Amino acid sequence: MASAFEYAPAPESRAVVDIAPSYGLFIDGEFAEAADGKVFKTLSPSSEEVLSEVARAGAADVDRAVKAARKAFEKWSALPGSERAKYLFRIARIIQERSRELAVLETLDNGKPIKETRDADLPLVAAHFFYYAGWADKLDHAGYGANPRPLGVAGQVIPWNFPLLMLAWKIAPALATGNTVVLKPAETTPLSALFFADICRQAGLPKGVVNILTGYGDAGEALVTHPDVNKVAFTGSTAVGKAIARSVAGTDKKVTLELGGKGANIVFDDAPIDQAVEGIVTGIFFNQGQVCCAGSRLLIQESVQDEVLDALKRRLSTLRLGDPLDKNTDIGAINSAEQLARITSLVETGEAEGAERWSAPCELPSSGYWFAPTLFTNVTQAHTVARDEIFGPVLSVLSFRTPDEAVAKANNSQYGLSAGIWTEKGSRILAVANKLRAGVVWANTFNKFDPTSPFGGYKESGYGREGGRHGLEAYLDVR
Amino acid sequence: MPTTAPAFSDATASDSALRRFLFGLPGVDAVGLEARAAALGTRSIKTTAKAYAIDLAISMIDLTTLEGADTPGKVRALAAKAVNPDPTDRTAPRTAAVCVYPDMAATAAAALAGSGVKVASVATAFPAGRAALDVKLADVRDAVAAGADEIDMVIDRGAFLSGRFLKVYEEILAVKAECGPARLKVIFETGELSTYDNIRRASWIGMLAGADFIKTSTGKVAVNATPANTLLMLEAVRDFRAQTGVQIGVKPAGGIRTTKDAVKFLVLVNETAGEDWLDPHWFRFGASSLLNDLLMQRQKLSTGRYSGPDYVTVD
Numbered sequence: 160m161a162s163a164f165e166y167a168p169a170p171e172s173r174a175v176v177d178i179a180p181s182y183g184l185f186i187d188g189e190f191a192e193a194a195d196g197k198v199f200k201t202l203s204p205s206s207e208e209v210l211s212e213v214a215r216a217g218a219a220d221v222d223r224a225v226k227a228a229r230k231a232f233e234k235w236s237a238l239p240g241s242e243r244a245k246y247l248f249r250i251a252r253i254i255q256e257r258s259r260e261l262a263v264l265e266t267l268d269n270g271k272p273i274k275e276t277r278d279a280d281l282p283l284v285a286a287h288f289f290y291y292a293g294w295a296d297k298l299d300h301a302g303y304g305a306n307p308r309p310l311g312v313a314g315q316v317i318p319w320n321f322p323l324l325m326l327a328w329k330i331a332p333a334l335a336t337g338n339t340v341v342l343k344p345a346e347t348t349p350l351s352a353l354f355f356a357d358i359c360r361q362a363g364l365p366k367g368v369v370n371i372l373t374g375y376g377d378a379g380e381a382l383v384t385h386p387d388v389n390k391v392a393f394t395g396s397t398a399v400g401k402a403i404a405r406s407v408a409g410t411d412k413k414v415t416l417e418l419g420g421k422g423a424n425i426v427f428d429d430a431p432i433d434q435a436v437e438g439i440v441t442g443i444f445f446n447q448g449q450v451c452c453a454g455s456r457l458l459i460q461e462s463v464q465d466e467v468l469d470a471l472k473r474r475l476s477t478l479r480l481g482d483p484l485d486k487n488t489d490i491g492a493i494n495s496a497e498q499l500a501r502i503t504s505l506v507e508t509g510e511a512e513g514a515e516r517w518s519a520p521c522e523l524p525s526s527g528y529w530f531a532p533t534l535f536t537n538v539t540q541a542h543t544v545a546r547d548e549i550f551g552p553v554l555s556v557l558s559f560r561t562p563d564e565a566v567a568k569a570n571n572s573q574y575g576l577s578a579g580i581w582t583e584k585g586s587r588i589l590a591v592a593n594k595l596r597a598g599v600v601w602a603n604t605f606n607k608f609d610p611t612s613p614f615g616g617y618k619e620s621g622y623g624r625e626g627g628r629h630g631l632e633a634y635l636d637v638r
Numbered sequence: 639m640p641t642t643a644p645a646f647s648d649a650t651a652s653d654s655a656l657r658r659f660l661f662g663l664p665g666v667d668a669v670g671l672e673a674r675a676a677a678l679g680t681r682s683i684k685t686t687a688k689a690y691a692i693d694l695a696i697s698m699i700d701l702t703t704l705e706g707a708d709t710p711g712k713v714r715a716l717a718a719k720a721v722n723p724d725p726t727d728r729t730a731p732r733t734a735a736v737c738v739y740p741d742m743a744a745t746a747a748a749a750l751a752g753s754g755v756k757v758a759s760v761a762t763a764f765p766a767g768r769a770a771l772d773v774k775l776a777d778v779r780d781a782v783a784a785g786a787d788e789i790d791m792v793i794d795r796g797a798f799l800s801g802r803f804l805k806v807y808e809e810i811l812a813v814k815a816e817c818g819p820a821r822l823k824v825i826f827e828t829g830e831l832s833t834y835d836n837i838r839r840a841s842w843i844g845m846l847a848g849a850d851f852i853k854t855s856t857g858k859v860a861v862n863a864t865p866a867n868t869l870l871m872l873e874a875v876r877d878f879r880a881q882t883g884v885q886i887g888v889k890p891a892g893g894i895r896t897t898k899d900a901v902k903f904l905v906l907v908n909e910t911a912g913e914d915w916l917d918p919h920w921f922r923f924g925a926s927s928l929l930n931d932l933l934m935q936r937q938k939l940s941t942g943r944y945s946g947p948d949y950v951t952v953d
Contacts, residue, residue, distance in 0.1 A: 164690060164908045164916055169682035274680070433873050434670030469880075477909050486682040583665040603667050 166479075169486045171273045176264045178350065181212040184220055184373060185356035187227035188366030194219040199375070201349055204270030205483050205492035205527040213349045216374035221341070221381040224370040228312040228339040229387055231367030236309045236337035240296035247292030247335060249362040254285045257358070261351060263484070265323055268350045270492030270528070271446050272483045279445075283608055284327040287626075290610035291331035294631060298336060301628055307635040309337035310413055311389030314382040316403075317352075318395045319345035319494050320449040320550075326352055328625050329392050330369060331610075336634040338390065341370045343382055345395075347495045349373035380406070388412060390634060394451070397548075397574075397619050415623025415633045417451065417615060419548040420576030423569035424454030424605060425591065427562070428463045430581035434603065436470045439554070442579060442605035444478065444532050447493055448552040451620070452577035454605050456545060457534075457556045458565050464558050468536065475519040475532050482524075490521075493528040493551060502530050502551030509535050509544035514555070540571055548574065562587065566594045575617025579605045598624075646846055646882075653804040660803060660842060666834035666870060675865035678909055679902045688901065692936050693731050695900040695928075696723060698918045700758050700889070702737040702926045704765075704857070710745045713738055715953035717749035724933050726949065727940065733929065734918040735788060739764070740781035747785025758823070759786035762813060765827075765856035767792035771809060778816040789813070790823040792856060793840065795830045803843060810847035823851035823889055823922075829861030837867055841874035851887035857924060862892025865902060872910040885914065891924025897935040900928055 181198065183190035197215035202208060216224075235243070254261065261284075262276035269276075299305050313333045317325035322344055333340045344352035356371045372378055376399070383391045384406050393403050394417040407414050424442045426435050442454025459467050483491035493499040510516050514535040523529040534554040538545050544555045559565040569578055578597040580588050592600040598616045601607060608614070613629035615621060623633050649659035683691055701720045703712060717736050724730035735756035736746050743759040750757055759781035763769035769777075778789055791813050797805040814822050824844040828837050844852045852871055855862040868890040875886045888911070894900055900923060907915050915921050930950045937945045 163913050164694075164904065165687060166681065166683060167685040167687040169684050278680070429665070431667040431670065432664040434667040434674070437670055437674050486680070583667075603670065 166487050168482070170482065170484045171263055171266075171277075171486055173263060173267070173484065175260045176267070178211050178264070178267075182214065182349070182353045182373070184214045184216055184224070185353065185369070185371040186220070186224045187231075187370065188360065190356070193217060194223070199346065201268060201347065203267050203527075204347075204494050205524070207526050210267060211350060213353065213373045216343070216372035216378040218381040220372055220374075221378060221385055224341045224372055225312055225314070225382075225385050225387050227367035228341050228370055231365055232311055232339045235339055235365060235368050238337070240298060243335060243337065244292045244295035246362055246364050247288050247295060247331065250358060250364070251285050251288035251292060253358050253361055254281070254288060258282075258285065261323060261354060264354060265351050266483045266491070268348050269319065269322060270483055270494055272488040272491040273486055274488065275446060280321060280324050283610070284323050287324075287327040287331045287610045291335035294332075294628075295335040298631065298635070301631050303632065303635055303637045307336075307637060310634060310636055311338060312387060313338045313340045313390040313392060313634065314385060314388035315340055315342040315392045316379040316382065316395065317342065317344055319348040320446060320451070322348040323351040323355065325394050326355055328394075332625070332630045333392075333634050334368065336631055338634050339368045341372060341382060341388070343372045343374060343379050346373070346375045383407065390414075392633065393417070400621060413633065415615070415625065416621035417623070417625060418619060418621040419550075419574055420451045420453065420616065420620050421456055421546065421548050421572050421574045422452055422454045422577035422579065422597070423456045423458055423572070423595075424579040425458045425565045425569060425581065426460060426463070426467055427565075427580070427582040427584075427587065428460040429583050430463070431583060431603065432463065432467060432470060435581040436467065436474050438579060438581060438603070438605045439471055440474060440478070443554045444490060444552050445606050447490060447530070449494060449498070449550050450606065452599060452606065452614075454577065454579050455549060455554060456569075456572075457554055458568055459556065459558050460565070461558045461560050468556065471534070472517065475534070478519055478521065478532055480521045480523070480529065480531065490532060490552065493530050496528055498550065499528040499530060502549055502553065505544065505547060505549045505551075506533060506553055509542065509553075509555075512542050512544070514538045514542050514544055540568060546572065562591060566591060570594075570596045573619045576620035577601070650804070650807055650846055653802070656803045656807060656843075657801070660839040663838055663842060666838055668834050671834055671870060672866045675869045675906065678869070678905050679865055681902075681905045683901050683905065689939050691901045691904050692897060692932050692939070694916060695897070695904060695923065696932050696936075697731040697734060698921055699733040699923050699925055699929055700735045700737040700891075701733045701929060702857070702924055704737070704739060704760060708739065708742055710742070712953070713742045713745045714749045717746055717755070719929070719951055719953045720755045721750065721753045723929060724936070725951065727937070730933065730936060734922055737790065737924065740777055740784065740786070743781045743784035743786045756787040757785055758788035758790055759784070760790040760792075760856075761786075762791040764790070764792055765858040767794055768796070771812060774809070775812060775816050778813055782816070782818055782820050786820055788821045788823060789817050790825055790853060792825045792827060793844070795827055798831065798836070798840060803839070806840075807843050807847050810844060810849060814848045821850040822848070823853045823887075824849040825853045825856055825891070827856055827859060828854045828867045829859040834867070834870055837870055838874060841871050842878075845874065845878045845886055849886060851889050851922065853889040853891055853924065855892045857892030863890030863894055863924070865906060868903060869906050869910055872906060872915070875915070876911045885920060887920040887922065888915065889922040889924055894923055894925050895927050896931050900932065
């Protein structure tokens with residue numbers, strides 16, 4: 160028994176998903192080419208293989224989609240909530256039925272491991288539709304007075320890190336409250352939204368209620384600035400969020416922005432160390448760290464710093480990086496060459512500024528976009544890697560001596576989306592959580608999501624909340 | 639008399655020192671521990687990895703019979719099976735040991751002589767452990783004299799649960815001294831310890847007292863080995879070796895019946911304690927019905943077809 164326990168490859172079958180060579184825009188219930196005939200390619204980040212060619216929306220397409228949504232709004236918003244709920248429940252069930260197909264598709268297009276799309280993304284996507292389906296006929300009891308009204312047409316722009324989940328976060332509450340939507344997925348991950356368009360048809364959703372425009376930033380800009388859009392919802396980078404906020408300022412559009420983050424994950428000396436190490440791993444290496452609420456700043460109490468770091472490095476050495484379709488893969492590919500370049504450049508900055516880099520000893524595949532799980536020690540608050548969002552599998556480690564210092568350092572950020580606390584002492588959890596300026600504070604866990612729980616940020620992490628009862632407010636006229 | 643690992647000699651100076659030491663160990667978050675164990679349970683082990691895991695698991699089995707109705711004939715049959723698990727395929731590895739009550743140790747030793755398969759014996763008033771220390775020590779002495787290579791002792795759960803940790807520690811020390819050349823496996827009966835924090839503390843008491851193996855359970859209570867309590871004990875031996883350089887084995891026992899389960903435990907070993915423990919000297923399965931399922935899966939891998947329970951022996 161000398162040889163090591165090498166896990167043989169266990170790839171999930173690609174046969175469950177049928178990707179067409181080309182896709183059009185989904186407007187008014189039909190797939191159509193872009194008005195100017197433009198297309199772009201989407202590829203698999205793990206292999207650089209071209210998966211499909213999709214239409215590239217321009218301003219004329221945006222206008223057509225908004226008009227379709229406006230027309231559909233009259234009938235859709237007039238339906239009793241219980242009728243809208245039926246459609247949403249139907250969509251949720253179809254998503255469950257097709258979840259294996261969608262999980263494989265998402266893994267191919269995004270590069271994240273099948274383990275995550277299968278066990279995290281898809282169950283949450285279905286759960287969001289189920290949850291908001293349940294609200295559709297109970298809006299009178301949501302705390303916004305009797306018969307709160309929908310806003311109209313929602314223009315929604317979503318990122319590439321959780322393509323289908325972000326779609327669910329946007330579309331489910333919008334439809335439940337009686338709005339119609341025009342959604343633009345990210346240019347690197349358009350496919351699952353197009354499959355969702357097919358699900359809308361399968362569910363018999365009235366034409367124009369959901370419109371999907373694949374395209375680049377120009378299409379997104381045309382969408383959020385379109386005069387007939389009543390509500391803008393955006394998840395993505397802080398820079399784009401600021402541009403959107405500027406462009407809608409002075410209009411009567413309602414806006415929610417869910418932007419960047421630099422979450423502090425605070426480990427106290429009485430923490431359950433083994434579970435904290437797991438939580439640190441989940442916090443920053445889930446989805447290759449491409450998570451806006453990632454726990455990318457690790458704050459360890461000085462007395463356990465060496466112990467935690469040793470345990471963390473040992474644990475990172477067991478992470479399995481490689482083919483995202485392999486069921487045993489923990490770390491998949493970075494979403495795009497552009498994102499990989501950004502991560503690489505920020506890591507180089509970290510090294511140049513004197514932080515100490517350690518990367519897990521794993522072999523990177525020869526094609527595709529990959530970055531080994533990495534952590535920086537000897538980091539101070541002044542370092543770029545402690546301040547800027549890296550959006551990749553890179554953890555910055557800082558230390559603290561007292562709870563006050565931990566809170567001060569955690570809050571010393573332009574962001575405020577998430578934070579984590581690790582301690583066995585319940586009173587400390589409550590005391591520290593109350594002082595943290597972050598939209599979500601996890602205790603003895605990290606990156607746990609649930610449709611019933613509101614999510615959103617402080618400061619440059621954006622405004623408005625998605626999920627939970629609070630998520631309804633963003634799509635209702637509650638003024 | 640063996641003594642505590644030097645790094646921790648202060649910890650066992652008194653009852654209160656030991657208590658302070660045990661309560662200073664990092665806590666265990668039950669939700670997180672179980673989530674980690676479940677996540678490792680989703681590893682997909684196929685083809686060559688599965689073949690490797692099956693043979694490794696067979697070689698780690700303590701083939702066990704612990705019934706009041708045990709007879710010398712049954713023990714001899716079990717010994718024959720341990721040496722040659724699959725009469726249709728002589729390439730199947732032998733098991734690690736045969737585990738019997740002390741009064742059967744001599745029979746087992748005679749049947750296994752020269753085979754390389756160890757004789758393990760559950761001494762110390764197994765399974766409840768409710769006897770005077772003298773009686774327990776005599777039990778151990780008998781088993782060793784009868785040829786036991788390994789002694790599986792139960793801890794005094796009554797003393798542990800009432801907080802008399804030093805008593806538990808001293809009893810293990812005394813039994814260890816009685817073992818002579820035999821290796822000592824200390825059984826905590828995790829199902830009776832009730833919390834994961836207790837399991838971690840018990841693990842440390844066992845390791846401090848010189849256990850060669852720490853073992854989950856007797857197989858005689860409702861909750862025996864689980865992925866979570868085994869993961870926790872693997873963390874304990876991993877931490878202990880990091881701090882003392884001393885490697886200690888782990889033995890989950892009871893309730894592991896299928897190949898699928900056994901492979902999940904091997905994944906836990908591989909990704910928690912590491913490769914060094916993937917060896918019958920450092921990891922064991924306390925099981926009896928597991929072997930036949932492993933053999934059937936092994937036949938399936940080599941022939942491409944399922945055979946059935948009539949193609950493995952019933953001993």
